[in-house]
Amino acid sequence: MAERNHEVTQVQPLLTSEGALREPGWSRKLYQVYDRKAIKAPAFRIKEWDYYLVVGKDFAAAFTISDDGYIGLQSVSLLDFTQDGKPWEQTSTVLVPFTMGRLHMPHTTERGNVSFRNKKLDMNFYKYEGGRHILVEYKEFLDGKTFTADIKLDEPEMDTMVIATPWDEKKTAFYYNRKINCMRASGYVEFNGKRYEFNPATDYGTLDWGRGVWTYDNTWYWGSGNATIKGKPFGFNIGYGFGNTAAASENIVFYDGVGHKLDDVSFNIPKDANGNPDYMKPWTFTSSDGRFEADFVPILDRAAKIDLKVIISDQHQVFGRMTGKAILDNGEVLEFKDLLCFAEDVHNKY
Numbered sequence: 001m002a003e004r005n006h007e008v009t010q011v012q013p014l015l016t017s018e019g020a021l022r023e024p025g026w027s028r029k030l031y032q033v034y035d036r037k038a039i040k041a042p043a044f045r046i047k048e049w050d051y052y053l054v055v056g057k058d059f060a061a062a063f064t065i066s067d068d069g070y071i072g073l074q075s076v077s078l079l080d081f082t083q084d085g086k087p088w089e090q091t092s093t094v095l096v097p098f099t100m101g102r103l104h105m106p107h108t109t110e111r112g113n114v115s116f117r118n119k120k121l122d123m124n125f126y127k128y129e130g131g132r133h134i135l136v137e138y139k140e141f142l143d144g145k146t147f148t149a150d151i152k153l154d155e156p157e158m159d160t161m162v163i164a165t166p167w168d169e170k171k172t173a174f175y176y177n178r179k180i181n182c183m184r185a186s187g188y189v190e191f192n193g194k195r196y197e198f199n200p201a202t203d204y205g206t207l208d209w210g211r212g213v214w215t216y217d218n219t220w221y222w223g224s225g226n227a228t229i230k231g232k233p234f235g236f237n238i239g240y241g242f243g244n245t246a247a248a249s250e251n252i253v254f255y256d257g258v259g260h261k262l263d264d265v266s267f268n269i270p271k272d273a274n275g276n277p278d279y280m281k282p283w284t285f286t287s288s289d290g291r292f293e294a295d296f297v298p299i300l301d302r303a304a305k306i307d308l309k310v311i312i313s314d315q316h317q318v319f320g321r322m323t324g325k326a327i328l329d330n331g332e333v334l335e336f337k338d339l340l341c342f343a344e345d346v347h348n349k350y
Contacts, residue, residue: 072099159259165243181235225341294324
């Protein structure tokens with residue numbers, strides 16, 4: 001049986017000559033080298049995306065540039081958890097058919113810029129030494145009004161969460177993903193005359209960088225959050241769902257730049273009278289090793305559904321406040337209270 005939570009530490013090609021993952025597992029940095037040309041799958045099956053979530057005191061903004069083969073999905077979300085006492089969100093999306101690699105997504109997170117431009121949307125993710133810069137102008141974001149963003153994320157040398165996951169049913173299918181938490185955020189987003197400012201003392205951004213070839217029908221669960229605890233950056237990445245995760249989970253806690261690996265974390269989503277998920281009732285999170293235990297009180301369900309028959313996406317990204325504890329490798333207990341974060345349940349067929 002493969003070692004649970006196997007850590008990859010050697011720089012090497014991600015894929016074998018047959019297009020299979022060379023070494024399934026997790027790592028703190030992007031040691032395994034992604035090469036689109038090494039993939040043994042049609043271009044329309046290759047999925048590449050960069051997703052940023054930046055969370056302020058009582059608001060958040062999210063940005064996606066993606067090339068998912070036969071479709072590209074470029075989106076911007078603005079979430080206001082206090083507007084007129086009622087949480088509010090708007091997600092606007094540009095769908096581009098048959099991108100098939102035309103966006104030239106970088107093969108690494110360490111360098112390279114990502115941009116998308118059309119008549120409505122001008123979105124740019126710039127990488128520079130020690131940080132990242134998000135610049136966005138979305139005309140007619142909502143009601144004919146323009147959304148703008150100018151955000152900088154500080155990226156010091158620190159551990160991150162990298163996962164390389166295979167599928168049993170298709171050897172050339174793989175999920176290669178890096179989550180970068182705890183990037184201090186500065187700058188602003190602006191919409192409808194309201195300017196939302198990020199404070200680098202308290203506010204953070206997260207990057208979800210993914211490359212891979214999936215099987216057709218998948219469900220995943222993912223949660224992430226950041227905060228300052230005892231004056232130091234704290235973050236977590238939790239999730240599970242698709243692929244064979246026998247080699248490693250993607251559950252980890254970050255504190256002061258160091259990653260503390262966790263085993264399995266379960267998302268306990270309440271059910272309604274008919275047995276369906278009731279996303280707006282309080283959730284709990286429990287861990288097999290007892291090192292991550294939390295309660296989660298939802299504020300807003302950013303629900304989105306696309307049904308194009310062949311392509312189906314049913315997403316519930318639920319934002320709320322989490323209270324609980326995380327235990328570091330040395331046994332130190334970190335308690336957090338009302339941490340603004342999200343947890344999601346996503347089912348995709350594409």
